[in-house]
Amino acid sequence: MATFRNFKVVPQVIFGRGSFNQLDDILSKKRSNPNDRVVFLADDVFEHSDFKNRIPLRPDDLLIWVNVNDEPKTKYVDALRDQVRNSSSKLPAGIIGIGGGATMDLAKAVSLMLTNPGSSADYQGWDMIQTPAVYHVGIPTLSGTGAEVSRTTVLTGPQKKLGINSDYTVFDQIVLDPELIAGAPNPQRFYTGMDCYIHCIESLTGTYLNAFSRAYGEKSLELCREVFLGDCADADDRLMMASYFGGMSIAYSQVGVCHALSYGLSFVLGLHHGIGNCVAFDYLEEFYPEGVREFRQMMAKHGISLPRNLTAGLSESQMEKMTDVALVLEPLWENALGKNWKKVMTRERIRELYQRM
Amino acid sequence: MATFRNFKVVPQVIFGRGSFNQLDDILSKKRSNPNDRVVFLADDVFEHSDFKNRIPLRPDDLLIWVNVNDEPKTKYVDALRDQVRNSSSKLPAGIIGIGGGATMDLAKAVSLMLTNPGSSADYQGWDMIQTPAVYHVGIPTLSGTGAEVSRTTVLTGPQKKLGINSDYTVFDQIVLDPELIAGAPNPQRFYTGMDCYIHCIESLTGTYLNAFSRAYGEKSLELCREVFLGDCADADDRLMMASYFGGMSIAYSQVGVCHALSYGLSFVLGLHHGIGNCVAFDYLEEFYPEGVREFRQMMAKHGISLPRNLTAGLSESQMEKMTDVALVLEPLWENALGKNWKKVMTRERIRELYQRM
DSSP states (O other): OOOOOEEEOOSEEEESTTGGGGHHHHHHTTOSSTTOOEEEEEEGGGTTSGGGGGSOOOTTOEEEEEOOSSOOBHHHHHHHHHHHHHTOSSOOSEEEEEESHHHHHHHHHHHHHTTSOSOGGGGOEESOOOSOOOOEEEEESSOSSOTTTOSOOEEEOSSOEEEEEOGGGSOSEEEEOGGGGTTOOHHHHHHHHHHHHHHHHHHHTSSSOOHHHHHHHHHHHHHHHHHHTSOOTTHHHHHHHHHHHHHHHGGGOOOOHHHHHHHHHHHHHOOOHHHHHHHHHTTOTTTSHHHHHHHHHHHHHTTOOOOOOOSTTOOHHHHHHHHHHHHTOHHHHHHHHOTTHHHHSOHHHHHHHHHHO | OOOOOEEEOOSEEEESTTGGGGHHHHHHTTOSSTTOOEEEEEEGGGTTSGGGGGSOOOTTOEEEEEOOSSOOBHHHHHHHHHHHHHTOSSOOSEEEEEESHHHHHHHHHHHHHTTSOSOGGGGOEESOOOSOOOOEEEEESSOSSOTTTOSOOEEEOSSOEEEEEOGGGSOSEEEEOGGGGTTOOHHHHHHHHHHHHHHHHHHHTSSSOOHHHHHHHHHHHHHHHHHHTSOOTTHHHHHHHHHHHHHHHGGGOOOOHHHHHHHHHHHHHOOOHHHHHHHHHTTOTTTSHHHHHHHHHHHHHTTOOOOOOOSTTOOHHHHHHHHHHHHTOHHHHHHHHOTTHHHHSOHHHHHHHHHHO
16 A cells, blocks of 8 residues: 655745744744743844844844854754753744755754754654754745755765754744845855756656646746746745745655755765755756756856866765765655666766766 | 735645545544544545445544535534534544535534634634634545635524634645545536636736735646646546645635625525536626636536526525625625725625626
8 A cells, every 4th residue: 555645734834025024923922921032043144234133033032143154064953952052941932044945954953953862963864853843933045945845954964964854844934035035146046946946857757756746846847937037027936936836846756866966966075055956967968858958048047157077086985975975865766767776876877977077 | 014924734734546544544643542532524425435434433433424415504513513522521632524625614613613612603704713623634525625725614604604714724634635536426526626716717816916826826727727628647636736726825815706706696595615606707707708718618628507597586685685795705805806896896786797697
């Protein structure tokens, strides 16, 4: 008997230009008394911006500027968790992540690690979290990753790049305010948007797909095309919806070859997820011919040129490690290539693909 | 400052052919001990079917066959609530609705009225429920109404046809199994599907729309076209997704002229919601020209002929009542016709529209 995932959906969604202004009101309902402490984890790109003053801090709240120059590491999550713990003997009433996918992942992970013992590295995998997280809210300021709806928080640990996949990871509330993504600089906006585009191509051509994920994936892809090949006035609104739909489509689908290879690039080269996907995708025409051609049109329209020859100087052990990181992601390979994927995708073939990048 | 609805989304969704088989497993997690009582409200069309034996009853569970030949009435909700209460001194661990929109609405209403005092007629309106409902699950066996995701349960009371609109109305879990809608007879399947189609036309042409609701509405409309004008093998899967997306699109949109008039028809003539919508929509070419033309193509393809001259024999007071029921639905008129809708849509004009039907 086939079994289907009982998909955990973010239960509260607010969408609209200016909806960020309702954050204080939303949080006040979660503070049992008005001075209950809330912890904000915000991307430090906003530390010296006007936006900083719009964060609805109350006297006992804690605002931590997080740095995501590197992809989130388990060590960083543990340190942030300790910082929150050391600042008060009481659990916070909420953890609020404001930023791109990396910042939202940090917020998810910290909210989980405040109620679960040990290091976040102990939970990299599937359904290992035992205790519900602290109430946590995601507020994207970049769109494309789908981190606002996903049941994972992607972390780089001492051994692997792998998410904490759990229903408890899912945000309790998201605030989708298209005004917040308007300021993202072009290359970063493009790479993050392509995370969504590539993810849709991978899931729509995958073997796991059903009508639920297809409906979300097809609409997300359409929105990506409107945003990156069209010319629409409300592109930020559409990109935000593309990301949300892309994330929802993962319910009964998976990403594929590109995401698997991109994980290896990130682990060994420290490449950010969005750009890592783009670097890998450009070499995957044999797997995703139409998708790669359209992706190149999008790159041309947005004046993007990708870094090249990234793996040329790597040592033997680095190449091996990169291959290991990619190979461990079995569901991705199975989705892309079917149950017999191991016959198609050998270590040698992965390595050969990496050598071109 | 514009404020946006903080939209309550059904937090657990399972979608797939055969996913109904996982119901016992899902419910077992909600029973604190294995014999905790669950109450099933199932459409009595299944009373003598094989499907009956697939309902995962445990020894202390209560299975109530509900009759929805008439649209759900507040009196019926109160009687069902009393029946559940009188059968045990403990609140049930869950209320499970299995059927079309009417049955799902009964399940939602009973789950609310088990924890809120008085009659369900006292709560017809917006945000009047004070106490969370008993855990409740929706399992559609007909698709189109969007009742599986909506925050309303539409009831006919002594004074009005109006929903109990509340975040607490929203199901805690839905089971979307396309196999369950395969047996619906053609006219009923068509009328219910058209509830979704018409709803999309009304919301996509309305004044309330934003990018969130547009994305859901557009995809829902596309799926409706594939199902009712196309020829696809997985039509049941797509129809189920059309209904889900149509319901989600209501977050930041509203229905319009057709639904408002249809409510009046149901109240006075006892017409079911789906057929009521179809009867009204066929006379609304001036408001929805393209939608009505496409709707007629769908009717032709599916061999549907609508009842006519329904209002010819009505008394003066019945015509007045019908007009009153339609006029009270202010958000629907405002969405369709803008803030100054009262100048456009007078009592006389509504009456004139009804007289043609």
